[in-house]
Amino acid sequence: MNDTPSSEQAEVAATLARDGKTGRRLWLKRLVAAAILLVAVLALFYWWQRDTPAGTPRYKTEALRRDGLLVTVTATGNLAPVNQVEVGSELSGIVKSVEVDYNDRVRVGQVLAELDTSKLDAQVLQSRAALEAARAKVMQVKATVAETARNLERLRQVRELSQGKAVSQQDLEAAEAALERAKADLASAEATVGQTKAALAALETDLAKTKIVSPINGVVLSRSVDPGQTVAASLQAPVLFSLAEDLAKMELHVDVDEADVGRVKEGQTAVFTVDAYPDRSFPARISQVRYGSKTVDGVVTYETLLDVDNSDFSLRPGMTATATITVQELHDVLLAPNAALRFVPPARAENSGASESRRGGSVLTRLFPRPRHDSRNRQANANDAKRAQQLWVLKDGNPAAIPVTTGATNGIFTEITSGGLQEGQEVIVDMETVKP
Numbered sequence: 208m209n210d211t212p213s214s215e216q217a218e219v220a221a222t223l224a225r226d227g228k229t230g231r232r233l234w235l236k237r238l239v240a241a242a243i244l245l246v247a248v249l250a251l252f253y254w255w256q257r258d259t260p261a262g263t264p265r266y267k268t269e270a271l272r273r274d275g276l277l278v279t280v281t282a283t284g285n286l287a288p289v290n291q292v293e294v295g296s297e298l299s300g301i302v303k304s305v306e307v308d309y310n311d312r313v314r315v316g317q318v319l320a321e322l323d324t325s326k327l328d329a330q331v332l333q334s335r336a337a338l339e340a341a342r343a344k345v346m347q348v349k350a351t352v353a354e355t356a357r358n359l360e361r362l363r364q365v366r367e368l369s370q371g372k373a374v375s376q377q378d379l380e381a382a383e384a385a386l387e388r389a390k391a392d393l394a395s396a397e398a399t400v401g402q403t404k405a406a407l408a409a410l411e412t413d414l415a416k417t418k419i420v421s422p423i424n425g426v427v428l429s430r431s432v433d434p435g436q437t438v439a440a441s442l443q444a445p446v447l448f449s450l451a452e453d454l455a456k457m458e459l460h461v462d463v464d465e466a467d468v469g470r471v472k473e474g475q476t477a478v479f480t481v482d483a484y485p486d487r488s489f490p491a492r493i494s495q496v497r498y499g500s501k502t503v504d505g506v507v508t509y510e511t512l513l514d515v516d517n518s519d520f521s522l523r524p525g526m527t528a529t530a531t532i533t534v535q536e537l538h539d540v541l542l543a544p545n546a547a548l549r550f551v552p553p554a555r556a557e558n559s560g561a562s563e564s565r566r567g568g569s570v571l572t573r574l575f576p577r578p579r580h581d582s583r584n585r586q587a588n589a590n591d592a593k594r595a596q597q598l599w600v601l602k603d604g605n606p607a608a609i610p611v612t613t614g615a616t617n618g619i620f621t622e623i624t625s626g627g628l629q630e631g632q633e634v635i636v637d638m639e640t641v642k643p
Contacts, residue, residue, distance in 0.1 A: 266606065276535075277533060280532045282511065282530050282532065294450060299439050303321045311426070327414045338407055348392045423450055424452065425452040428450065477490075478491065479531065543598060544620055
């Protein structure tokens with residue numbers, strides 16, 4: 208009786224195990240089928256999105272016009288006097304007085320400052336005394352020369368009268384040597400006089416230089432010395448004053464970029480502005496374009512000088528100015544907006560033959576298509592358009608390219624020199640897509 212229940216339990220357990228395995232297999236099959244269905248739906252949705260047009264393009268156009276064109280170059284720089292002189296001191300010493308201040312007008316020869324002369328005055332007196340002593344020495348030596356010459360003449364006369372018996376030849380030669388020594392002493396004394404004069408002249412020159420005077424007629428721009436200050440001029444002359452000759456005429460020094468310097472010439476006109484007068488423009492004219500270059504942070508520029516009229520003295524040295532130089536001025540030319548020259552239509556849809564070839568491909572190719580290269584095609588078309596320099600017009604609602612030859616440009620409009628276009632003709636400048 209115990210064997211029967213055991214057999215029944217074993218059969219029930221086997222049945223339950225078979226049912227569990229069957230349920231899991233069915234669940235896995237359903238899961239795989241659902242995944243395959245989801246992939247297929249996604250692939251079909253992608254294919255539908257790819258072949259469905261994004262929308263209808265709408266083109267923005269602008270009319271060509273005939274007008275003047277002003278081509279300019281912009282550069283920045285600083286104002287400076289035409290002639291600026293820095294006045295210093297050749298001597299070292301203590302500043303005794305300062306006679307001028309900032310913005311004072313000075314004349315040629317006017318005293319700007321004066322150094323203390325106590326030491327130089329004493330040296331000048333000493334040198335003058337030495338000169339007087341040297342002159343006295345010359346007078347003394349002249350007397351010796353005269354005395355020696357008379358003594359020699361007397362000996363010669365005695366020897367001649369005594370027929371060589373009273374005065375020996377040796378005495379006569381000694382007298383001649385004494386005369387020569389006296390003459391040498393005279394030459395030395397006279398040289399000493401000249402040397403003393405030179406020393407006195409140098410001291411007097413230094414004494415005159417203690418008065419620092421203006422070399423030009425102008426205006427004091429800066430003063431870097433005060434009374435009582437010590438000036439040391441051992442290695443180089445220190446700058447005490449900075450003078451501008453005439454502020455009614457000034458120069459504007461600007462740095463022109465190397466890309467623009469080829470169009471900048473002497474005699475061209477310009478206007479510039481400064482921060483002090485933001486609502487005012489000042490005229491100028493180029494006087495010099497220097498060949499020497501300046502390189503700052505890898506940027507190469509060329510210094511250009513512009514003459515500026517500052518009769519009202521509103522401009523000041525050192526002001527930062529932004530100059531606009533007119534390098535070319537054209538009249539009555541056909542102009543196109545630069546946006547039209549930059550416009551390139553998007554790549555067209557692939558031709559029907561290619562589409563048929565795609566449709567004739569395998570199922571995997573249709574389900575998992577390769578990505579299209581529209582962006583690369585658009586870039587290639589853009590590069591070709593730039594090389595071709597073409598404008599696009601609408602013909603039957605579609606863009607059509609017209610090759611043109613361009614001339615000068617100001618960054619906004621460009622001159623069209625050839626291409627068969629007319630004033631008022633519409634050219635495409637942009638495109639937007641209208642969603643269906």
